[in-house]
Amino acid sequence: xxxxxxxxxxxxxxxxxxxxxxxxxxxxxxxxxxxxxxxxxxxxxxxxxxxxxxxxxxxxxxxxxxxxxxxxxxxxxxxxxxxxxxxxxxxxxxxxxxxxxxxxxxxxxxxxxxxxxxxxxxxxxxxxxxxxxxxxxxxxxxxxxxxxxxxxxxxxxxxxxxxxxxxxxxxxxxxxxxxxxxxxxxxxxxxxxxxxxxxxxxxxxxxxxxxxxxxxxxxxxxxxxxxxxxxxxxxxxxxxxxxxxxxxxxxxxxxxxxxxxxxxxxxxxxxxxxx
Amino acid sequence: xxxxxxxxxxxxxxxxxxxxxxxxxxxxxxxxxxxxxxxxxxxxxxxxxxxxxxxxxxxxxxxxxxxxxxxxxxxxxxxxxxxxxxxxxxxxxxxxxxxxxxxxxxxxxxxxxxxxxxxxxxxxxxxxxxxxxxxxxxxxxxxxxxxxxxxxxxxxxxxxxxxxxxxxxxxxxxxxxxxxxxxxxxxxxxxxxxxxxxxxxxxxxxxxxxxxxxxxxxxxxxxxxxxxxxxxxxxxxxxxxxxxxxxxxxxxxxxxxxxxxxxxxxxxxxxxxxxxxxxxxxxxxxxxxxxxxxxxxxx
Numbered sequence: 001x002x003x004x005x006x007x008x009x010x011x012x013x014x015x016x017x018x019x020x021x022x023x024x025x026x027x028x029x030x031x032x033x034x035x036x037x038x039x040x041x042x043x044x045x046x047x048x049x050x051x052x053x054x055x056x057x058x059x060x061x062x063x064x065x066x067x068x069x070x071x072x073x074x075x076x077x078x079x080x081x082x083x084x085x086x087x088x089x090x091x092x093x094x095x096x097x098x099x100x101x102x103x104x105x106x107x108x109x110x111x112x113x114x115x116x117x118x119x120x121x122x123x124x125x126x127x128x129x130x131x132x133x134x135x136x137x138x139x140x141x142x143x144x145x146x147x148x149x150x151x152x153x154x155x156x157x158x159x160x161x162x163x164x165x166x167x168x169x170x171x172x173x174x175x176x177x178x179x180x181x182x183x184x185x186x187x188x189x190x191x192x193x194x195x196x197x198x199x200x201x202x203x204x205x206x207x208x209x210x211x212x213x214x215x216x217x218x219x220x221x222x223x224x225x226x227x228x229x230x231x232x233x234x235x236x237x238x239x240x241x242x243x244x245x246x247x248x249x250x251x252x253x254x255x256x257x258x259x260x261x262x263x264x265x266x267x268x269x270x271x272x273x274x275x
Numbered sequence: 276x277x278x279x280x281x282x283x284x285x286x287x288x289x290x291x292x293x294x295x296x297x298x299x300x301x302x303x304x305x306x307x308x309x310x311x312x313x314x315x316x317x318x319x320x321x322x323x324x325x326x327x328x329x330x331x332x333x334x335x336x337x338x339x340x341x342x343x344x345x346x347x348x349x350x351x352x353x354x355x356x357x358x359x360x361x362x363x364x365x366x367x368x369x370x371x372x373x374x375x376x377x378x379x380x381x382x383x384x385x386x387x388x389x390x391x392x393x394x395x396x397x398x399x400x401x402x403x404x405x406x407x408x409x410x411x412x413x414x415x416x417x418x419x420x421x422x423x424x425x426x427x428x429x430x431x432x433x434x435x436x437x438x439x440x441x442x443x444x445x446x447x448x449x450x451x452x453x454x455x456x457x458x459x460x461x462x463x464x465x466x467x468x469x470x471x472x473x474x475x476x477x478x479x480x481x482x483x484x485x486x487x488x489x490x491x492x493x494x495x496x497x498x499x500x501x502x503x504x505x506x507x508x509x510x511x512x513x514x515x516x517x518x519x520x521x522x523x524x525x526x527x528x529x530x531x532x533x534x535x536x537x538x539x540x541x542x543x544x545x546x547x548x549x550x551x552x553x554x555x556x557x558x559x560x561x562x563x564x565x566x567x568x569x570x571x572x573x574x
Contacts (some may be wrong), residue, residue: 013376013387016369020391023405026416030408038414046417086301099295107567109302112310114504114563116511118532119552122539123316124309126325146310149302178294207398209514210532214540225400229518240408248403258396262389265396266458271404 024248031055031245038240055241056249065246067220071137073253075212075223076205078141083148084197088190090149090157092182096168106157110241113150117210120146125214135217143215144205151196151204155268159193160186196268199261203254224250283383318556320549327543338550344459348551351529354441358530359510362448366505367450367498370456375490377457395454402516406447410434437527440520444528448515452508456501463497464490496569503566511555531555546549 030038032051037043059065093099094106124143125134133139163186171181212223219231228246232239258265308347321338344349377388394402406567409415410433418430433443467490475485513532516522522537529537531551539548 009376009379009381010486016373016391020453021392023402023409024308024393024411027405045419086305089298090302093295093298097295097298099292102295105299110567111563113557114507115310115314116507116568118511118513119317119555119562120310120313122535122545122549122552123313123320126316127313142305142309145305149306153302203396209400225398228404229400244408247404250401251397254396255393257390
């Protein structure tokens, strides 16, 4: 029985662990390796002999990395706040209020979720240029709402459907108006759904690349992925250390958020897939 | 604000049927201006000959006709089909396998469940940097190990030759996409009633038979949804390819979107880029329709 359990569970699971986590180990290892070990063809590549913090120091003092980090934070927080607010209102309207065309709008929002940035970035570049929004950090906020709102509206509709309507009907009979019911009864009950939406919006914004790459051209306006890819990748061998250090630090905010709210994350993703 | 005031105002809004449209306004304005309008403009751009700095004129299907004869575009279409087809199959199979493993109780299963989803959580570009470095021809640990073990005489030029580069990108994409299926399937597996397996056990069905006639059958609707979503995200991938190969070597690993980007933004041919992106639209519509049907059937 134990031999069977090893063969069907621990061995394949171990293989998955190695495959799925190895790149993270490689990032950490590279960011701690001094340059002479990085370019050595004879040394064992899997270990570091003399770990150094030099790459992290270089990254934080000799590049604009701290600036990119705050830029990403600003855009992600801004886009998350705007998107979750707008999608909560939209989700409430679709889930709870009957109005002309609500069905069509629901399908429209679903379709919007499936339209990838890949199709939109070229015409959007044209529009932002004409509106004078090109190369301005805040302009990424409305742009990011195009992929955040559809997803979080979908997620919140699914969540609102799980809140019993009877609560609202009882309040309505007691003479409370729609807005009051929405703010004092439904909103407090929606907090877990809203947490899922916030986590997803923040993570998706933090991971965004194409729009930030196309629309931001000044080095001081770049986000973490774009800054690293365009300012640190110059075909120079010796940038690998800072690049991996930057990648690792850049993963931290979403990883920390993820570990704090892992249950919401899984519930949100499976909820959005079901409804 | 006094509560009575809120009630009166909202009551008034509600009676005239304005509440729904009012609540939809921010969403409709943002999605209308930055999603629907650009979508229409993008289709229109594909029928013009605009470049950065020149609005251009209507040229009909010229961009599309030209692209069909362009060898780089043909390779790109082939790559997109190969990349999507191979990776989706592997992501599905391995993602389901991992979900079944993680669905069992063992020491620390909660911890491993959270940790093994990490490839999907972290920014693609940042993990792609790690893959790029792993695949570096001179310093790759894979080459180092293969040479040490005496399996190869000289290292594989992972990103310097067309086929090794394609397979490298496929592996990196599978790495990132496995957890997407795993999360979805974990939710699906949790919803399957345990007594079905007990009944099958009594009837003498093997684990393998139980998998095919219970697990797999009950997961088919979820599989459709996950596959459609994954296909859409994979065939419009940009981040991984652009970070690791930039479509190279010699344009051998472009997907639709990296080629569209290269032609439109650094290359300046906005319309040509829009036409390349336009090629993805029909497939996208079919997939979106399929997903909608699958979702409806499930609920």
